[in-house]
Amino acid sequence: MPIYSSDSDDAQSPSIPRRLFGREKPLHSLFGGGRAADILLWREKNLSAAILIGSTVIWSLFEVGEYNFITLLCYIFMTTMLILFIWSSGAGIIEWNPPRPITIPESTFRWLFAEINRFLYKFYYISCGQDLKTFFVTIAILWIISGIGNYFSSLNLLYLGFVCVMTLPALYERYQDEVDYLAGRGSRDVKKMYRKIDRRFLNKIPRGPVKDKKKY
Numbered sequence: 001m002p003i004y005s006s007d008s009d010d011a012q013s014p015s016i017p018r019r020l021f022g023r024e025k026p027l028h029s030l031f032g033g034g035r036a037a038d039i040l041l042w043r044e045k046n047l048s049a050a051i052l053i054g055s056t057v058i059w060s061l062f063e064v065g066e067y068n069f070i071t072l073l074c075y076i077f078m079t080t081m082l083i084l085f086i087w088s089s090g091a092g093i094i095e096w097n098p099p100r101p102i103t104i105p106e107s108t109f110r111w112l113f114a115e116i117n118r119f120l121y122k123f124y125y126i127s128c129g130q131d132l133k134t135f136f137v138t139i140a141i142l143w144i145i146s147g148i149g150n151y152f153s154s155l156n157l158l159y160l161g162f163v164c165v166m167t168l169p170a171l172y173e174r175y176q177d178e179v180d181y182l183a184g185r186g187s188r189d190v191k192k193m194y195r196k197i198d199r200r201f202l203n204k205i206p207r208g209p210v211k212d213k214k215k216y
Helices: 035-040 045-063 069-094 106-127 132-149 154-174 176-200
Strands: none
Touching (some): 035 045, 045 069, 106 132, 132 154
16 A cells, blocks of 8 residues: 655645655665665575575674684685685686686775765754754664664674665565555654644744845
């Protein structure tokens, strides 16, 4: 069931659907439309599962096995070097294909830097108080996360965040109609509550006079 794009609750026609966060593009396009999007949305199930299992193994080595990061990193590099050495040495004997170097495409870094700059700009915009509702909601979310951080280590939070990134987009894509409907109802309830708070408290906050812009 779709949710509807309207700030005035049910005044909009139900023929105009609205997705979560007001997105208009499919999730695959929002994630860049490349291989990274295929992995996040589990279009390449074997690779996505391998990444999730690998991160779980690394987390268990740190959290359960209490390995040191530098020690584990050196072991990983040594194991990789031995595998590549045996592979490349045996390629000329048993007619294997030699290993190919691992490279990261430049487009991945361009996309990453663009997302970081977009996040910094949005953070600056919210912090300046241009949108009071978003400002207070962001403060509340950060306060909740800080409270959660008191009960979890940084490693556990990073692993939990990674698991959410690897699972929630795929689950949302599968059940997006139901999630959008519930999110729409919740969004309308929050807007109603915010309008009440705005009428009773925020509108009474004194603000400086607004100067008219000079016309040249």
